[in-house]
Amino acid sequence: MASKAKIEKQKRNARLVQKYAEKRKQLKEEGDWAALDALPRNSSPTRLRRLCALTGRPRGVYRKFQISRIMLRDMALDGLIPGMKKASW
Incomplete structure (x- = not known):
């Protein structure tokens, strides 16, 4: 952080x-x-x-969400990002 x-x-x-x-x-x-x-x-x-808006992490930041890959995964698994769910096939 x-x-x-x-x-x-x-x-x-x-x-x-x-x-x-x-x-x-x-x-x-x-x-x-x-x-x-x-x-x-x-x-x-x-x-x-470009820094993560939540943690300030400088690497692996998604432009669309302005958050790092780690926070994106955590938020997606918690259901905080609408329309995003874990892939399964």
């Missing part, structure tokens, strides 16, 4: 990306690379990491 500080840092970076998104888009269209370099590094969407 990721530390709370790591999860909060990720949230701050996401807000920063959202704040500078329009400005970054405008500077890219103009081709003003010097001004783009002057923006904060963490305002780039490439620097965001």
Whole structure:
């Protein structure tokens, strides 16, 4: 499980990306690379990491559910995800 500080840092970076998104888009269209370099590094969407919304686990996260594979399995077995059930054949 990721530390709370790591999860909060990720949230701050996401807000920063959202704040500078329009400005970054405008500077890219103009081709003003010097001004783009002057923006904060963490305002780039490439620097965001997808984390599990429940545990903060950085690997094995499903985009559709925003949770890790482990939590997805646990929640599916408990019946918390509608329409998902254990396969049997």
